[in-house]
Amino acid sequence: MKVSFACLVGAALNAGFALASGRSWQPAKPATAAVGKRSYVINTDRTEGDRMPWPNRKIRYCYENDEAQDALETILRAGLDIWRNVGLGSEFTMVQIDRDECREKRWDTLMIYWSGDNGGMATFAGLPREDSPYRETKNPEARARMILTTSTSMGMLDQQKNFAHEIGHAWGLYHEHQNPAFWSKPSIVNGRGGTVFGPENDGNWRCENLKDYEVKVHRGLIVQNPGKPAGDRVTGDLLCKDQVYASNSDFSAGDYLPMPKDVGSADTEGMDGESVDWGSIMIYPSGAGGRGDASPGNDQRLPILLDHNGDPIKISEGPTQRDIAAMHKLYGRSKSAVTKDLLQKAGGKVTEGFKKIYPKSQGNSGGSACL
Incomplete structure (x- = not known):
């Protein structure tokens, strides 16, 4: 299976890393599908996938060097706080470890x-x-890694939200829009006929x-057909239709097109727009x-x-309640998780306060679209 990395980027970094970018927003439409019915995560089925969640809900990490740590640590912690502020349980942790141990393991x-x-x-x-x-x-350089930029001219035009997106990938969440159920066929490879x-x-x-x-497709790039003998080639047209071809040629479409069936696991019951979590951080x-x-405020x-x-x-x-549900799908529900349903049922001032802040943290149609 091809080494696949997920990302939110502005330029390709190297082979195997996907490419994309973003800005800051609230969802265009409020999500209508039931919480828990939508997620697109790593495939942990041992007969198909070869990924697994982090043991004990703990990401053990280090930085390449002191310069990286100085530039990123404060923002990384703020990105994790974004998840916590919408109910991710405290059992989900990120623990910095010694750099030597990080290289060894x-x-x-x-x-x-x-x-x-x-x-x-x-x-x-x-x-x-x-x-x-x-x-x-x-x-020896191949490993689990996260590459981050401090740019505010790409991605969500916000460092903390960009980092929160990458943290979601690290936990095991794939892009919401790369779910094959949402893509048409037959023109799109891996698409299941979604609308x-x-x-x-x-x-x-x-x-x-x-x-x-312009560089990858319009100029007629021809790429090697993956897994085929030398000389078996496909034209650049397929780079806009096939996620594997796009990724292997470092074309940014690889971060948008639907992924092969055995790579991710989706439990959505729908294939239409009402099934998409339009507010997802992913x-x-x-x-x-x-x-x-x-740039911030000017996209x-x-x-x-x-x-x-x-x-x-x-x-x-920021992450939606369905993003939180996706985390629980992978790791099981954490005891300290705070969800929309729990807060709504709490009663009294807790529920009253929740109803005031939830539209802003969830990003539904009642929240602000501005950053």
Whole structure:
């Protein structure tokens, strides 16, 4: 299986790292599907996938060097707080460890790299299982890693939210929009016939607006067919239709297109727009990775994905309750978890206070769209 990293980036970093970007937002539509019915996470089925959750809900991490630690640690902690503020239980922890131990146990720890003020982002989703082919690689540099940038001109145009997105990947969450159930067929490889994204769905997949489209596709790039003998090639047209081809050629479409069936696990019961968690911290806003300038409060990027009504997808306010439910799917419910349902049932001032703050933390239609 191909080494696959998930990310929220502005430029490709190297082979195996996906590519995208974003801005800051609230969902275009309030989510209507039941909490717990939506998640797209690492496939932990031992007969198909080769990923596993972090043992004891604990991410053990280190930084590549002191410079990276100085630049990133405070923001990383703030990104984790974003998850905590919407109910992620305190049993989910991130613990910094000694750098030597981190290097020695490279497949059981997470090393964090700083790509500077203008770099990209990429994160290994979950951990490779004990019998995973990942652990057999002879490359001493291969490992579970997270690459972060301090840029505010890419992603969600907000450092803390960008980091919160990457933390979601580290725990084992994939992109909401890469769920195969939401993509059309037959033109999109891995698509299951969904009515949300893809050429058959009113042009709400606009591959031609990606920053690297001109170089990778329009100029007629020809890529090697993965797993086939030398000389078996495909034209650049498939780079906008096949996630594997796009990822293998470092084309940013690899972070948008639906992933192969055995890579992720989805338990959504729907294939239409009402089944998508439009407020998820794990979904890209429409301008993510698009051509055009962006800065906090000023996003001029062309749209890449649109929602099922053809409207722009806005930037997330933070993890939704369905993001929290996805974490519980992978790790089991934590005793300290605070959810919408629990707070609504608490009664008295607790419920009254919850109803005031929930629209803002959840990012539903009653919250603010501004940052």
